[in-house]
Amino acid sequence: MSALVAASVLVAGAVGAVIRYLLSKAYPVRPGHLPGGILVVNVVGSGLAGAVIGLAERAAVSDDVRLVLVTGFCGGLTTFSTWCVETIELADGGRWRAAILNVLVTLALGIGAALGLYLLVR
Amino acid sequence: MPPSLAVFVGGLAGTGLRLALDTVLPHADDGFPWSTLIANLVGTFALGWLAGGLWTRPAIPPWLKAGIGSGLIGSFTTLSAVMGAVAILDREEATALAALYLGVSLVAGLALAAAGLKLGSAIAHRPMPTEVTDDGATL
Numbered sequence: 001m002s003a004l005v006a007a008s009v010l011v012a013g014a015v016g017a018v019i020r021y022l023l024s025k026a027y028p029v030r031p032g033h034l035p036g037g038i039l040v041v042n043v044v045g046s047g048l049a050g051a052v053i054g055l056a057e058r059a060a061v062s063d064d065v066r067l068v069l070v071t072g073f074c075g076g077l078t079t080f081s082t083w084c085v086e087t088i089e090l091a092d093g094g095r096w097r098a099a100i101l102n103v104l105v106t107l108a109l110g111i112g113a114a115l116g117l118y119l120l121v122r
Numbered sequence: 123m124p125p126s127l128a129v130f131v132g133g134l135a136g137t138g139l140r141l142a143l144d145t146v147l148p149h150a151d152d153g154f155p156w157s158t159l160i161a162n163l164v165g166t167f168a169l170g171w172l173a174g175g176l177w178t179r180p181a182i183p184p185w186l187k188a189g190i191g192s193g194l195i196g197s198f199t200t201l202s203a204v205m206g207a208v209a210i211l212d213r214e215e216a217t218a219l220a221a222l223y224l225g226v227s228l229v230a231g232l233a234l235a236a237a238g239l240k241l242g243s244a245i246a247h248r249p250m251p252t253e254v255t256d257d258g259a260t261l
Contacts, residue, residue, distance in 0.1 A: 013137025046205035114205035
């Protein structure tokens with residue numbers, strides 16, 4: 001991995017993180033709703049990662065581009081920690097149905113997007 | 123510091139740490155993605171600990187919460203790598219390994235988030251928050 005590629009991965013991850021932050025501010029956790037912004041970035045990022053991994057498999061994009069987009073951008077855009085912590089906070093607040101839905105909807109849409117786009121483009 | 127800038131700086135560091143962990147602990151396409159699992163579990167416990175404890179104190183400025191929470195920890199942990207690995211493991215016909223990876227990530231992630239929130243809140247000498255009252259910026 002060249003220094004340029006490593007630097008590009010870091011910047012792409014940071015840009016992804018800022019987009020996630022702005023969306024989580026625009027669509028925050030509020031009573032009666034799933035954590036919308038986090039759900040959206042996690043599903044979109046998972047789908048994009050699946051697509052790029054599929055493209056890289058048939059050499060449509062280089063390994064360097066895959067690293068910048070998947071490890072960098074998608075890795076920074078999506079998050080595991082906030083998903084888990086928000087789920088527990090929903091459950092602690094007595095909102096069990098929202099907590100369970102947050103897990104199931106994220107898993108179903110995330111796997112569906114990643115696997116679906118991967119199989120579609122590879 | 124504007125929160126978005128703090129998130130950008132934290133995102134550089136978090137992505138760099140995750141990239142370093144991937145480089146130190148590489149895995150084959152049909153292997154178990156240890157580096158992602160470790161990053162996700164460590165980051166989830168840390169975020170829970172902060173959200174349950176220090177961040178309930180008004181003295182912590184919003185930009186610091188955004189930079190460390192959304193930036194550093196948010197970009198250190200990742201869901202897309204988990205989902206990408208599930209797709210690759212599916213191709214490798216390692217469906218059982220994919221299911222195990224997802225299951226361990228989810229169960230351990232939720233357990234560590236709960237443990238972090240509880241420990242953080244115990245240290246801050248405050249009861250557990252019973253209602254999510256912040257605007258999402260701290261997460």
